[in-house]
Amino acid sequence: MKPGFRTTHAFIAACMTAAMATGSAQAAEVAGIKLDDTVRLANQDLKLNGAGIRYKAIFKVYVAGLYLAEKKNTVPDVLAAPGAKRVTIVMLRDVSNEELGRGFMAGINQNSDRNEKVKYINQLQKFGEIFASIPELKxxxxxxxxxxxxxxxxxxxxxxxxxxALPDPTFYNALLKIWIGDKPVDTKLKPAMLGEKPEEQPRGNT
Structure with missing residues (x-):
């Protein structure tokens, strides 16, 4: 093998290695928070479906990202999607466990009818107990x-x-509806989690 060929071959290999390393490190960035493009959960690779900012009045509260096995852009498709799912929340300010838990419970109540809640009332109670046991989120x-x-x-x-583990799948869908239900906790976070480009402009919803 000629020396020039070896040099060229080594250069190409180095470029390919660098490109692969760069690709594996890719992450979405929202409000300065980097979210992995993929995560591994229950022996599945999940893709970042979408992410955005939860505002309360003009204040940024947290970044939320939705991960699914395959990207979906409608609520029915997300709720019906098979396999593992994840919502990742990264706090942008200090929030008491009471405030965050109260917000989550309100989101569930606003997006689930009475008949639905009867099916998972015990899990809903345990969910409240979980937040009561968590110290302030920083x-x-x-x-x-x-x-x-x-x-x-x-x-x-x-x-x-x-x-x-809270075993009822309808309860997990009730959690998802906090962000993507008919009455989401933040009207602009919903489309962001469904794959639309997130917006960082403050808005007046509470």
Whole structure:
């Protein structure tokens, strides 16, 4: 093999290695928070479906990202999607467990009718107890709510498991509706999680 060929071959190989390394490190960035393009959950590779900012009045509260096995852009498709699912929340300010839990419970109540809630009332109660046990969430803390097939809903804070499995799939869909239901907690976060480009302009909803 000629020296020039070896040099060219080595250069191409180095470029390919660099390109592959760059690709594996890609992440979406929202409000300065980087979210992985893919995550591994329950032996599945999940893709970032969409992400955006939760505002309260003019204040940024957290970044939320939705992960699915395949990207979906309608609510029925997201709710019906098979396999594992994840919502990742990264706090942008300090929030008490009471405030965050109250907001989540309000989101569930606003997007689930009475007959639905009867089916998972026990899990709803346990969900409230989970937030009661979590200390104040600080800026930069990460909360994940995972749906794991044949297991249930599992919640982690900064990688630490804080819940037993909540097995009813309709309960996990009730959680998803907090952000993508008919009355989402933030009207501009919903389309962002469904794959539209996130907006960072403040708005007046509470």
């Amino acid at each position: 800026k930069g803390d990460i909360l994940t709510t995972d749906w794991i097939p044949d297991t249930g809903t599992i919640i982690h804070v900064n990688g630490k498991k804080v819940s037993d």
